[in-house]
Amino acid sequence: xxxxxxxxxxxxxxxxxxxxxxxxxxxxxxxxxxxxxxxxxxxxxxxxxxxxxxxxxxxxxxxxxxxxxxxxxxxxxxxxxxxxxxxxxxxxxxxxxxxxxxxxxxxxxxxxxxxxxxxxxxxxxxx
Numbered sequence: 001x002x003x004x005x006x007x008x009x010x011x012x013x014x015x016x017x018x019x020x021x022x023x024x025x026x027x028x029x030x031x032x033x034x035x036x037x038x039x040x041x042x043x044x045x046x047x048x049x050x051x052x053x054x055x056x057x058x059x060x061x062x063x064x065x066x067x068x069x070x071x072x073x074x075x076x077x078x079x080x081x082x083x084x085x086x087x088x089x090x091x092x093x094x095x096x097x098x099x100x101x102x103x104x105x106x107x108x109x110x111x112x113x114x115x116x117x118x119x120x121x122x123x124x125x126x127x
Contacts, residue, residue, distance in 0.1 A: 069115040069122045090117045
């Protein structure tokens with residue numbers, strides 16, 4: 001009778017664990033802690049993946065704008081190109097500018113080439 005009460009008392013909430021009877025296993029708290037840690041790691045990995053994908057997209061867009069600007073620069077230096085224009089999703093605008101140098105002793109003439117594609121833009125100064 002005494003042993004039956006002791007056995008029931010051992011099964012009272014918060015007192016009984018698997019390890020007290022020689023069985024191997026994890027408690028509910030250990031499993032919940034492991035799940036919480038894994039979810040934090042998974043969330044951080046997902047966020048890192050999203051941020052890196054956005055960075056790759058931004059770099060590709062900037063590279064496309066730079067390649068278009070380089071091609072336009074060569075066109076301006078070798079042939080006659082309109083001062084404003086579009087080609088696909090790239091648009092450009094040029095303007096002749098003059099800058100005083102050495103306190104107005106000389107004037108430097110150049111062409112400013114502005115190339116835009118979407119939200120990206122590049123400005124080149126051509127002789």
